[in-house]
Amino acid sequence: MNESQAIPAFSALAQETRLQIIRFLVRSGPNGSPAGKVGEEVGASSSRLSFHLNVLEQAGLVTATRVSRTIIYRADLQRLGALVGFLLEDCCSGHPTVRKCCEMPPSKG
Amino acid sequence: MNESQAIPAFSALAQETRLQIIRFLVRSGPNGSPAGKVGEEVGASSSRLSFHLNVLEQAGLVTATRVSRTIIYRADLQRLGALVGFLLEDCCSGHPTVRKCCEMPPSKG
DNA sequence: TCAATACCTCAAGAGTTATTGAAATATGAA
DNA sequence: TTCATATTTCAATAACTCTTGAGGTATTGA
Numbered sequence: 001m002n003e004s005q006a007i008p009a010f011s012a013l014a015q016e017t018r019l020q021i022i023r024f025l026v027r028s029g030p031n032g033s034p035a036g037k038v039g040e041e042v043g044a045s046s047s048r049l050s051f052h053l054n055v056l057e058q059a060g061l062v063t064a065t066r067v068s069r070t071i072i073y074r075a076d077l078q079r080l081g082a083l084v085g086f087l088l089e090d091c092c093s094g095h096p097t098v099r100k101c102c103e104m105p106p107s108k109g
Numbered sequence: 110m111n112e113s114q115a116i117p118a119f120s121a122l123a124q125e126t127r128l129q130i131i132r133f134l135v136r137s138g139p140n141g142s143p144a145g146k147v148g149e150e151v152g153a154s155s156s157r158l159s160f161h162l163n164v165l166e167q168a169g170l171v172t173a174t175r176v177s178r179t180i181i182y183r184a185d186l187q188r189l190g191a192l193v194g195f196l197l198e199d200c201c202s203g204h205p206t207v208r209k210c211c212e213m214p215p216s217k218g
Numbered sequence: 219t220c221a222a223t224a225c226c227t228c229a230a231g232a233g234t235t236a237t238t239g240a241a242a243t244a245t246g247a248a
Numbered sequence: 249t250t251c252a253t254a255t256t257t258c259a260a261t262a263a264c265t266c267t268t269g270a271g272g273t274a275t276t277g278a
């Protein structure tokens with residue numbers, strides 16, 4: 001991931017509705033979720049939802065696939081991982097203090 | 110880190126000049142750097158620099174300390190780490206695919 | 219073909235962000 | 249006090265973001 005990919009990604013995540021969408025799509029797993037269901041989940045009107053899904057898609061954080069009348073959205077976990085990597089390596093020079101946050105939480109081994 | 114801290118932090122990082130500032134301040138280490146030197150480094154006029162440093166400070170990603178005539182800025186590594194943690198845990202539910210990016214790079218391991 | 223469903227696009231308006239240049243504030247030294 | 253240095257604040261402006269509501273497109277089934 002380079003800066004010109006990271007900037008739209010950070011920008012996409014800097015918004016409450018889009019954060020809700022990402023959370024929901026990550027939890028929806030590899031099957032993803034149709035736009036309508038995402039809209040119900042986050043409580044957004046169709047045009048508002050479409051606007052935010054488009055921002056996320058342009059940022060590369062979600063993918064869209066048409067299946068008949070519905071459009072299935074999925075979180076792009078590789079991209080999200082690459083963004084974490086950008087934050088750790090590019091922004092923070094791999095600094096150990098920043099890296100500590102990535103260790104597994106104690107109760108989850 | 111919660112959502113209302115993460116949103117301004119993502120927003121702060123979604124800008125080229127501020128990304129340059131963060132990189133430089135992380136590399137400057139615990140002594141930080143005076144505003145003027147940051148401005149030289151990133152090629153920003155004083156008012157423009159001040160604007161961006163303020164955004165970063167409000168977002169909690171840098172701290173400012175006055176020392177005589179100069180103001181020393183430092184990257185807040187704890188906050189940056191907490192933001193990585195938010196991205197991994199809150200946004201991505203600690204998903205292993207996303208986590209893989211946090212492993213030490215092979216040549217540095 | 220017509221109607222229904224699922225979703226997107228468009229235009230308008232309010233609010234926010236980034237840049238510029240001028241002016242203000244704070245500190246230190248002559 | 250006067251001057252220089254370091255930095256912030258202010259006002260104007262252009263560009264961008266988000267929301268709303270109306271209308272459009274794609275697909276399916278009767």
